[in-house]
Amino acid sequence: MPDSELHRSAKPILAIKGVGKRFSMGDQIVEALRDISLTIRKGEFVCLIGASGCGKSTLLRIIAGFETVTSGTVEMYGTPITGPGPERGMVFQDYALFPWLTVRQNIGFGPRQHGLPKEKLDQIAARYMDMVGLTKFSDYYPSQLSGGMKQRVAIARVLANDCEVLLMDEPFGALDALTREKLQQELLEIWERTKVTVIFVTHSVEEAVVLSDRVVVMTAGPGRIEHDGRIPLARPREVSAIDFNQVRRDITQRLTSHLTNSVTAVV
Amino acid sequence: MTRTTSRLVDVAKTLVVPIVFVLAWHAAVKLTGTRLIPAPREVAVMLWDFTFGGVYDDAFSKTIAVHFWASVKRVYAGFFLAAAVGVPLGLMIGRVKLIRELVDPTLQLLRPVPVTAWLPLSMIFFGLGPNAAIFLVFLGAFYPIVLNTTFGVRSVDGKLFEAATMLGCSGSSLFRQVVLPASLPSIFNGLRLGHGFSWILIVVGEMTGVPEGLGAVIMDGRMLSRADLVISGMIIIGLAGFLSDRVIVAINNRLLAWSPQHRA
Numbered sequence: 001m002p003d004s005e006l007h008r009s010a011k012p013i014l015a016i017k018g019v020g021k022r023f024s025m026g027d028q029i030v031e032a033l034r035d036i037s038l039t040i041r042k043g044e045f046v047c048l049i050g051a052s053g054c055g056k057s058t059l060l061r062i063i064a065g066f067e068t069v070t071s072g073t074v075e076m077y078g079t080p081i082t083g084p085g086p087e088r089g090m091v092f093q094d095y096a097l098f099p100w101l102t103v104r105q106n107i108g109f110g111p112r113q114h115g116l117p118k119e120k121l122d123q124i125a126a127r128y129m130d131m132v133g134l135t136k137f138s139d140y141y142p143s144q145l146s147g148g149m150k151q152r153v154a155i156a157r158v159l160a161n162d163c164e165v166l167l168m169d170e171p172f173g174a175l176d177a178l179t180r181e182k183l184q185q186e187l188l189e190i191w192e193r194t195k196v197t198v199i200f201v202t203h204s205v206e207e208a209v210v211l212s213d214r215v216v217v218m219t220a221g222p223g224r225i226e227h228d229g230r231i232p233l234a235r236p237r238e239v240s241a242i243d244f245n246q247v248r249r250d251i252t253q254r255l256t257s258h259l260t261n262s263v264t265a266v267v
Numbered sequence: 268m269t270r271t272t273s274r275l276v277d278v279a280k281t282l283v284v285p286i287v288f289v290l291a292w293h294a295a296v297k298l299t300g301t302r303l304i305p306a307p308r309e310v311a312v313m314l315w316d317f318t319f320g321g322v323y324d325d326a327f328s329k330t331i332a333v334h335f336w337a338s339v340k341r342v343y344a345g346f347f348l349a350a351a352v353g354v355p356l357g358l359m360i361g362r363v364k365l366i367r368e369l370v371d372p373t374l375q376l377l378r379p380v381p382v383t384a385w386l387p388l389s390m391i392f393f394g395l396g397p398n399a400a401i402f403l404v405f406l407g408a409f410y411p412i413v414l415n416t417t418f419g420v421r422s423v424d425g426k427l428f429e430a431a432t433m434l435g436c437s438g439s440s441l442f443r444q445v446v447l448p449a450s451l452p453s454i455f456n457g458l459r460l461g462h463g464f465s466w467i468l469i470v471v472g473e474m475t476g477v478p479e480g481l482g483a484v485i486m487d488g489r490m491l492s493r494a495d496l497v498i499s500g501m502i503i504i505g506l507a508g509f510l511s512d513r514v515i516v517a518i519n520n521r522l523l524a525w526s527p528q529h530r531a
Contacts, residue, residue: 066429084433096426100448100525109444110434141525161434 013165013197014040014063019072021058021223031222032058036072038216038225040165045191045198047208047215049255055223056201057169063199064090064167076165086110089158091168095150097142097157103129104138106153110161128156131190148179155187159194166191168200172207184210188235205252209244210237217254227254305495313495314502327484327496335503337479338469341397345404345472346465353409353461354454357416362446367417374413382407382464383471390475400472400480407468408461415460419453420446452526455519462515466508481507 021033033055040046048056061067062074065084074081076088084090097106108125116124129135132152142150151171158166172180188211191198202208208215209231217227237244289307296306305313316322320329359366360374385406386399393399423446431437431445473482481500488496 064429064433066433084429086433086435088433090429090433092426092430094426096424096430098427098430098445098448100451100523102525109431109436113435113440143525143527157430157434 010041010043012039013042013044013076014038014199015073015075015078016040016059016063017073017075019059019062019074020070021055021062021067022070033062034222034224036223036225038228040197040199042164043195043197045211045213046200047212048199048201048218049203049205049208049215049251050218050223050226051203051220051255053223054218054220056218058223059218060090060167060169060199060201063165064088066090086161087163088165088167089161089163091151091154091158091166091171093170093173095142095147095154097150097153099142102139102141103134103145103153106142107156107160109157124160128160131159131193132156132186146179147175148183151175151183152186155190159190159196163196165197165199168198170201170203173202180207187211205248205255206239209233209248209251210239215251217251227251303494305498309495310498310502313499317496317499327487331503334479334481334484334500335507337397337477337483338473338481338504339507341400341472341480342404342465342469345401345468346408346462348401349405349408349412349461349465350458353412353457354416357413357454357457358420358442358446358450360413361417361420361450362442371417374410378410378414382468386471386475389472395476397477397480399475400469400477400482403468403472404465407464411460411464412454412457415453415457416450419450419457422453423449452523455515455523459512459515459519462512463508466504466511470504 016036016038019033019036020031023030023032036055036059048059050056058067062069063081065081065088081088098109101109104122104125107128108121111121111124125138126135129138132155134149134152134156137145137149142153145153154171155166172183175183184207187198190196198211200208200211212231214228214230216225218224219226231247233243233247293307296304312322316324316328317331318329322328356370360370361367382403385403389399389402393402427445427449428441431441436444469480470482470485473480474486477483481504485497485500488494488500
C-alpha cells in the first residue's frame with residue numbers, strides 16, 4: 001500500500017471546520033482567516049505554505065490553543081480545543097527555550113510538571129537527547145548552543161512531553177542552508193520513528209515538497225485555503241530529480257497565480 | 268606569558284592610577300603647604316591608629332571595629348528590608364495589573380524626591396538614633412530594587428509563557444518556574460544598584476546624631492577639623508562598599524551562569 005493511501009485510511013486527529021479569525025488592530029479590524037476547513041489525519045506530515053500575511057501562523061497558533069477563533073470550531077479527536085496542551089507541541093522559529101535551564105532540564109520541563117521522580121525525568125531526557133543527538137551537550141545552556149542545536153532541543157522538549165501533534169512555525173527559517181537541510185532530514189527520521197503528526201508552516205516551496213505528505217497553499221487578504229493536495233513523490237526525495245522539480249513548479253504556480261491574478265485585476 | 272604573570276600584569280594595571288593619584292596628592296599637599304588637607308602618610312598613620320591604636324591614643328584609637336560593625340548592621344538592615352519589600356512588590360507590580368495601576372503612579376511620583384530630602388522627616392518619625400539611618404538606607408535601596416524587578420517581570424518574553432503553558436505549567440508554578448528565573452537578571456541589577464545606594468546613604472543617615480558608625484566618624488572629623496579622620500572614614504566606606512559589591516557580583520555570576528550577557 002503506498003504511503004499516501006495509508007495516511008488516507010488513518011483516522012482524523014484534527015478537524016478544523018469553518019474557522020474565521022478577526023483581530024482588532026487599533027480601531028481597525030483585520031480579517032486574518034476566513035472559512036478555513038481542514039482535516040488532518042494521524043501521522044500525516046502537512047505543510048502550510050503561503051506568502052506572509054496569509055494567516056498560516058495564526059492558524060497554527062489557533063491549533064496550539066494560543067489564539068481563539070472568531071467563528072468555526074477546531075477539534076482534536078472530536079473534543080474542542082480550548083487552550084494550549086501537552087498533546088499539541090509548538091516549535092517556535094526563535095526556539096523559546098528556557099535560557100536558565102540546561103539542555104537536559106529544558107527537555108525534562110514538560111515531564112517534570114507531572115511530578116515524576118528525578119530518575120524517571122533523567123531517563124526521559126536521556127532518551128530524547130539521544131534521539132536528537134545532543135547527549136554530549138546535556139549540561140549546556142541554550143546560550144552555548146548553535147541555532148540548529150537549539151531547535152533540536154525545542155523538538156525534543158515537546159516530544160518528551162508525549163505530544164501527538166508537532167506544530168512547527170517556520171522552525172528552520174533562521175538557520176543557514178546546510179543546517180536547515182540537515183535538520184529537515186533529522187525531522188523526517190524522527191517523524192518516521194515516532195509516527196507523530198506534523199503541521200509545518202513554511203514559506204519555502206522546496207522545504208514543503210521535501211518534507212510533506214500534503215501541502216496546503218494559503219493566500220492572503222483574508223487568509224484562506226487556495227489549494228490542498230498530496231505530494232505524489234516517493235521518499236526519500238531528491239531535490240534535483242525531474243519529478244521533484246515538476247511538483248515544485250506546480251506548487252509555486254499555485255502560490256503565485258493568486259498574486260498575478262490580483263495584479264492583472266488592478267491593472 | 269603564563270597565567271600567573273598575566274594576572275600579575277592585570278593587578279599592576281589596576282594599581283597604576285591609584286598610585287599616581289596618591290603621589291599627586293602628596294605633591295599637592297607639600298607644594299601648597301596647606302594645613303587643611305593631610306598628606307597621604309598622615310592619613311595612613313590615622314588609619315593605623317584607628318585600627319590598632321598606640322599613636323594618638325584618643326577617643327578614636329582602636330575603635331574601627333565598633334564603628335564599622337555599627338554601619339554594617341544598619342546598611343544590611345536597611346538593604347535586606349528593602350529587598351524583602353522591593354522584590355515581592357516589584358514581582359506583583361509586574362505581574363498583577365490591578366496592583367500596578369494602584370501602586371505604580373504613586374511610586375513614580377515619590378521616586379524623584381531625593382532620599383536625602385527625607386532626612387528631617389525620618390528624624391521626626393524615628394527620632395535621633397540608628398532607625399532614622401536604617402530608614403534612609405531602606406528608601407535608597409528600595410527604588411532601584413522595586414523598579415528593576417518590575418522591569419524584569421514586564422520584559423519576560425511572551426513566548427516563554429506560551430511554551431510553559433503548552434508543556435503543562437500553569438498558575439503558581441508558572442510564577443516560580445518561569446517569571447522568577449526569567450526576571451532574575453533584572454532583580455540582581457536592582458539589588459546591586461540598591462546595595463550601592465545603601466553605602467552612600469549610610470553616611471547621610473549617620474549624620475543624624477548617632478554616636479557610632481562610619482558616617483558619625485566623618486561628621487565628628489568635620490566638627491573637630493580633623494581631615495585625616497574624615498578621609499580615613501571615606502576610605503573604609505569605599506573599601507566596605509567595594510568588597511560587599513564583589514560578594515553580590517560573585518553570587519550573581521553563580522546564579523546567572525546561564526546568561527553570559529549578565530555576567531558582571
